[in-house]
Amino acid sequence: MVRRDTGEKLTFRLDEQIELRILELLDAMQQNLFERAKAFRDANIKEVKDYEEFKAQVEKGFAIAHWDGTRETEAKIKEETKATIRCIPTQEEFLNKYDMHAEGKCIYSGKPSKQKVVFAKAY
Amino acid sequence: MAEKITPRSQDYSQWYIDIVLNAKLADYSDVRGCMIIRPNGYAIWEKMQAALDKMFKDTGHVNAYFPLFIPESYMKKEAEHIEGFAPECAVVTHGGGEELKEKLYVRPTSETIIWSTYARWIQSYRDLPILINQWANVVRWELRTRLFLRTAEFLWQEGHTAHATEAEAMAEVLQMIEIYRRFAEEFMAMPVIVGKKTESEKFAGAVETYCIEAMMQDGKALQAGTSHHLGQNFAKAFGCRYQTKEGKLEYVWATSWGVSTRLIGALVMAHSDDKGLVLPPKLASRQVVIVPIFKGDKADIMQEATRLQALLRKKGITAFIDDSEQYTRLEVCRIRTARHSATCGAGTERCCRKAMRSGAARHRRKAYISTR
Numbered sequence: 001m002v003r004r005d006t007g008e009k010l011t012f013r014l015d016e017q018i019e020l021r022i023l024e025l026l027d028a029m030q031q032n033l034f035e036r037a038k039a040f041r042d043a044n045i046k047e048v049k050d051y052e053e054f055k056a057q058v059e060k061g062f063a064i065a066h067w068d069g070t071r072e073t074e075a076k077i078k079e080e081t082k083a084t085i086r087c088i089p090t091q092e093e094f095l096n097k098y099d100m101h102a103e104g105k106c107i108y109s110g111k112p113s114k115q116k117v118v119f120a121k122a123y
Numbered sequence: 124m125a126e127k128i129t130p131r132s133q134d135y136s137q138w139y140i141d142i143v144l145n146a147k148l149a150d151y152s153d154v155r156g157c158m159i160i161r162p163n164g165y166a167i168w169e170k171m172q173a174a175l176d177k178m179f180k181d182t183g184h185v186n187a188y189f190p191l192f193i194p195e196s197y198m199k200k201e202a203e204h205i206e207g208f209a210p211e212c213a214v215v216t217h218g219g220g221e222e223l224k225e226k227l228y229v230r231p232t233s234e235t236i237i238w239s240t241y242a243r244w245i246q247s248y249r250d251l252p253i254l255i256n257q258w259a260n261v262v263r264w265e266l267r268t269r270l271f272l273r274t275a276e277f278l279w280q281e282g283h284t285a286h287a288t289e290a291e292a293m294a295e296v297l298q299m300i301e302i303y304r305r306f307a308e309e310f311m312a313m314p315v316i317v318g319k320k321t322e323s324e325k326f327a328g329a330v331e332t333y334c335i336e337a338m339m340q341d342g343k344a345l346q347a348g349t350s351h352h353l354g355q356n357f358a359k360a361f362g363c364r365y366q367t368k369e370g371k372l373e374y375v376w377a378t379s380w381g382v383s384t385r386l387i388g389a390l391v392m393a394h395s396d397d398k399g400l401v402l403p404p405k406l407a408s409r410q411v412v413i414v415p416i417f418k419g420d421k422a423d424i425m426q427e428a429t430r431l432q433a434l435l436r437k438k439g440i441t442a443f444i445d446d447s448e449q450y451t452r453l454e455v456c457r458i459r460t461a462r463h464s465a466t467c468g469a470g471t472e473r474c475c476r477k478a479m480r481s482g483a484a485r486h487r488r489k490a491y492i493s494t495r
Contacts, residue, residue: 004401005394014431019438022411026404026440033312033394033403041314041338061342071323086336086344087318094316118316118336120344123272123388 005029005036047098047116054107054119058083062120064098066113068106077108083119130397135341140270142391146400149270156268156275160384164271166408167387168278172258174310174405175280175382178302184254184282189236191260192227197235200360204234207327211263213275229262234328234357234379237283242363245285245375251365252295253285261383271388272345279383285375287365289354292376296352299380300333303348311386312403313337313393315347326379330354339392347389350380411435411442 001010003025010025012018044061048054057063058081067073067085078084089100098116106113128145129137143149148164160168176186192215199205208231215227230236237255244250262276282299286292300317307315315335325332329351337347355374358364364372394401404410415421415428428444435442 014427018431019434019440022435022440023438026410030312030404033401034308034314037312037338037393038314040340044338044342059342062338062344071321074321074323085321085324086346087316087320087334089316089318090333091317117321118318118344120336120338120342122344122346123269123339 001025003029005032045098045118048107051107054083055081058119058121062086062118064100064116065107065119066104067115067117068109068111068113069115070109073106073108073111077119081121083121086118086120086122088115088117128397128399131340136269138397139388139392142395142400143270143388146391148387148391148400151270154275156265158268158270158274158276160278163408164387167390167402167406168384170406170408171306171310171382171386172280175302175306176256176258178306179256179280179282182254182298182302184256184284186258187255188257188259189230189233189240191230193230193233193236195226195228197239198228200235200239201328201357203356204328204360208232208263211265213262213264230259231261231263232379232381233257233259233261233281233283234353234377235361238357238361238363238377241283241285241375242358242361245363245365247366248287248368251285251287251375252291254282254295255284256280256282269388271391272385274384277384279381281379281381284378285358285363286378287367287373287376289376292354292378293352295378296331296333296350296380299378300335300348300350303335303350303380303382306382307335307337307347307386310403310405311390311393312405313347313389320349326351328353328356330356337389337393339389341392345385345389345392347386348380348382351378353377353379408441409443410440413442413444415444415446 001012002008003010012021045064046057046061047064048057054063054065063083074085089095095101100116101114102116104113104116105111128141131138143164146163147161148167149161150159152159195214198208198212212231213229215229216223218227241253244253258278258280260276260278265273265275268274284292284295286295304315304317307313315337317333317335320326320332320334326349331352333350333352334346335348337345339345353376355376357377358374363375365375367373390402390406391400394403413428413431415424417424425446428446432442432444
């Protein structure tokens, strides 16, 4: 048997409840695809400290950055980098992981910011 | 039709198009911006529909269908809504050879036609909540299109709910974005970030928009689903009020939420590699492909392959027997048969009998039935 997700070759005996082995394998593949995609995503999300770093990061992944909360700043960043605010995250786990509620200064305007948001170029 | 797949490292956009075309998921159409969803692509959509529809029904929603055409006067009732959608609407001006008295918009989304209807259906608190979903096509006049990801016409589901209180509407908004998160992560195997849109990115006519955002393999984001808190905006625009238990008149609270065939594009981009399409088992229409390798008695091997297929099917696994070697031979045989039939009848028959003896024809038919 060959797994499409990893290319791994496996040998099973046909008489040993192969249907159950295949069910397990399909579950493992489903899980592996998720884990792989998650590892890739997490590796390509980065908190950025300044606008230069920001511009480089949105070329390869998501940037977590402070934003002053204004439409003007959002529009300017979009115009200059094509990156948009994808969302203001709401999941507890994500908020904690990236300390999203910490106060700071806007990546673009330098004005005080009460929260970090997720920027990226989008389809 | 692309034959080779461009590596991701070389040209990610071209790689995506190559995958979609090679896997026969979709094709271009002569109608600008519109796509043809081929059977392989539609099979993924059907799997998505089945999983989502079950999640909707499990949370008390029901399906209905509203008209494709929306009178211009309805579209114009909610100011922000028409401002946001007007530039990308297709508008019908003629019907039956005559100019229409009122232009009809081809739905870009159905809030207006649905809320004009809810205004008739809702009088009292007893009429609430309404939890309706619609599976439909919508049209948004996109100039720069890309198969599945951005097309002028696409398929989607749109839920439109009506509630007595803001708290109840908000709970619905959050429940639906959570259903989308679960669907993306558990079925599509695609991790997402749940969050709110900014004022400038939210849905035209919404108070708040919640979304799920996924990362594609080139590091770009793809919005995979949205759930909107519409407040009382549409109820006010359409005069939809209900009588409370205490006998007061209040405007109804609304939500809407949707995902579209864009998810197929996301699925392709999230998992496929330079060799071709990779689908998570839960959304694959062929979870297992059995490839018989013929050594010795072919009939025996095909019988074993068919037995295995039946065994897997019993467990709910979709298994497909790819006996393309046999298929090719049989095709060759058929072509020969056609040629021979004009010249020598005996040869024809021998040829066919030989093919039948190998069992290929019978088994092939069985295998196909199981996957369609």
